[in-house]
Amino acid sequence: MTDFDLVWKNLFRKPLRTILLTVSIFMAFLIFGILTSLNVALDRASESGSASNRLVVSNKINFTQSMPYAYVNRVAAIPGVTAVTYQNWFGAYYQDQRTSRFVGFAVDPETYMAIFRDEARLTDAERQAFLSERTGVIVGKSLADRYGWRVGQTIPISSNIYSQANGRRSWDMKISGIFTGAKPTDPTTAIYFHYDYMNETITFERDQVGTITVVTASPDQNDQVAKAIDANFANSPAETSTVDEKTFSRAFLKQAGDLNFIVTMVVSAAFAAILMIVSTTLVSAMRERTKEIGVMKTLGFSSPRVLRMVLGEAVLLSSLGAVLGLGTSAFILTGLSKSPVGSSFGDLSMSPVVALSGLALAVSLGLVTGAIPALSALRMSIIEALNRG
Amino acid sequence: MSALIQLKNVKKTYKRGKESITIFDGLNLTIEQGDFVAIMGPSGSGKTTLLNLLGGTDRSDSGEINFDGERIDGYNEGQLAGWRARSVGFIFQFYNLMPVLNAAQNVELPLMLTKLSAGKRRANVETALKIVGLWDRAKHRPKELSGGQQQRVAIARAIVSDPKFLLCDEPTGDLDRNTANDILGTLQQLNQEMGKTIVMVTHDPEAARFAKRTLHLDKGVFAEVTQ
Numbered sequence A: 001m002t003d004f005d006l007v008w009k010n011l012f013r014k015p016l017r018t019i020l021l022t023v024s025i026f027m028a029f030l031i032f033g034i035l036t037s038l039n040v041a042l043d044r045a046s047e048s049g050s051a052s053n054r055l056v057v058s059n060k061i062n063f064t065q066s067m068p069y070a071y072v073n074r075v076a077a078i079p080g081v082t083a084v085t086y087q088n089w090f091g092a093y094y095q096d097q098r099t100s101r102f103v104g105f106a107v108d109p110e111t112y113m114a115i116f117r118d119e120a121r122l123t124d125a126e127r128q129a130f131l132s133e134r135t136g137v138i139v140g141k142s143l144a145d146r147y148g149w150r151v152g153q154t155i156p157i158s159s160n161i162y163s164q165a166n167g168r169r170s171w172d173m174k175i176s177g178i179f180t181g182a183k184p185t186d187p188t189t190a191i192y193f194h195y196d197y198m199n200e201t202i203t204f205e206r207d208q209v210g211t212i213t214v215v216t217a218s219p220d221q222n223d224q225v226a227k228a229i230d231a232n233f234a235n236s237p238a239e240t241s242t243v244d245e246k247t248f249s250r251a252f253l254k255q256a257g258d259l260n261f262i263v264t265m266v267v268s269a270a271f272a273a274i275l276m277i278v279s280t281t282l283v284s285a286m287r288e289r290t291k292e293i294g295v296m297k298t299l300g301f302s303s304p305r306v307l308r309m310v311l312g313e314a315v316l317l318s319s320l321g322a323v324l325g326l327g328t329s330a331f332i333l334t335g336l337s338k339s340p341v342g343s344s345f346g347d348l349s350m351s352p353v354v355a356l357s358g359l360a361l362a363v364s365l366g367l368v369t370g371a372i373p374a375l376s377a378l379r380m381s382i383i384e385a386l387n388r389g
Numbered sequence B: 001m002s003a004l005i006q007l008k009n010v011k012k013t014y015k016r017g018k019e020s021i022t023i024f025d026g027l028n029l030t031i032e033q034g035d036f037v038a039i040m041g042p043s044g045s046g047k048t049t050l051l052n053l054l055g056g057t058d059r060s061d062s063g064e065i066n067f068d069g070e071r072i073d074g075y076n077e078g079q080l081a082g083w084r085a086r087s088v089g090f091i092f093q094f095y096n097l098m099p100v101l102n103a104a105q106n107v108e109l110p111l112m113l114t115k116l117s118a119g120k121r122r123a124n125v126e127t128a129l130k131i132v133g134l135w136d137r138a139k140h141r142p143k144e145l146s147g148g149q150q151q152r153v154a155i156a157r158a159i160v161s162d163p164k165f166l167l168c169d170e171p172t173g174d175l176d177r178n179t180a181n182d183i184l185g186t187l188q189q190l191n192q193e194m195g196k197t198i199v200m201v202t203h204d205p206e207a208a209r210f211a212k213r214t215l216h217l218d219k220g221v222f223a224e225v226t227q
């Protein structure tokens, strides 16, 4: 028998109690594993495809509101701006509105491909094809794989926003190219097609653009250029808000406000709850064992060794819950990565950093919840312990 | 015979709030190697306190406590724990076995404080359980054993690391007459055949008859009755 055997046997002395505690710890780590990984994936997704010298101009009210097409040229004329392109969110889906939605933008092919050459990698032939085909579309590799699309194929793309003047809700688009990302983990789950093709066929909101991407001469001019753009449209019917691309992507991906904050709040709340549950349970579990601890000390177990065993039991308990919780969340995340919704965030699988911080959190949780019972076991005098119960 | 334990002018006072109760005010006691001493006396006379001092689980205020040439009264808590593990076997009134461990594991507990190999430990556990006649119950948990059987396991635990000295606080206080006599017979055997020095506190004059001599403690002072 080793100290570990003893700790293990003590941990499962009341199996139901231990199982309930493990389940509550499991839940907290499940929440931690999934939310933290999603947050990491969002960060990575908004970082990939962002460049430090690019700004995004959108309607000040909200980025879902559009701006007049005329803004594109007015923005291009502002000093410090070296290139611009524009895009409209299309609300794209293929075949089934609920299960096959993805990111789709109407863009100006020439300026779009010039600016996003690295983020959407195409061959020269594909590039040429996209420029010359009015109904051309370039699609991300992941999407092409998912739906079995081939270059040259014509596919119907529908919109949950727009409809065509001829009454159809879908647009026939011919695949000019299949693009890959800068890194293998970058999401390639979007499509881009001609702004003109959309603009000429829609029933409303013509000659409007959703966002304008601006390239500045250098990142240290970003602030100045952004201020100049917003000043230019101040007091007009559509005022603008100009931010750097990364900030915009984050806001766009998160839509509903500050996910970082929400994740921190939810995870903290879950941990505060189990901290209370586990520590009060451990305190009373150890109180039941006062006499046994007195006996151990009488036999010659040193106080530090008893302290280590009590702490070890708490750490073992939290690690058990943590390993199960993190393992389950890793499993769920892998599944989520393969689903249509999840894959638009790119690689969702649990990163080593999240797994390691989860384990570190488990050890801390064990040490904190075990601290009170362990210290009282350390200080407990043999005579008092044996006189009890 | 040579002295295993010597108490010289030992003083012990308990403080309870502002008042202090003096239990021993200059106690002297010598216990020879191989002795079997019963300690009797009215409740509150200091019997348990004496055992605690002898077993190094409590400290005297002054005086000397010698064990086999070691001055244990000067030891710090860690040294005392090590000394107890090496030198003393404890037997309690209510057995005090670990409920999560089976008989063999309970007996093995003191061996976790030694550097013995796993094989040697198993052999010692087997020997100790055979001495108390409970080897066939090695895999039983305490709650599956009778009181007398539990006390036998406790005796096996007390002797497994082969200490010279056994301390028993009312070892039969919770047992019926026949079972008590069995347990006392075992203690007597350990004393006679294995040379264990035993100090046993008891309320029971019948139990005291198994010892070589009986000391009567009253208000912290001895009156010896030799058998």
Ligand SMILES: Nc1ncnc2c1ncn2[C@@H]1O[C@H](COP(=O)(O)OP(=O)(O)O)[C@@H](O)[C@H]1O
Residues within 6 Å of the ligand: A383, B014, B015, B016, B021, B023, B041, B042, B043, B044, B045, B046, B047, B048, B049, B050
């Ligand atoms: N931890 C303690 N604190 C204060 N007083 C104590 C403590 N332990 C024992 N006493 C007192 O010391 C006296 C002797 O106690 P004890 O040694 O337990 O006697 P016995 O075992 O002979 O009944 C009693 O009056 C008891 O109340």
Ligand SMILES: [Mg+2]
Residues within 6 Å of the ligand: B047, B048, B049
């Ligand atoms: Mg007593």
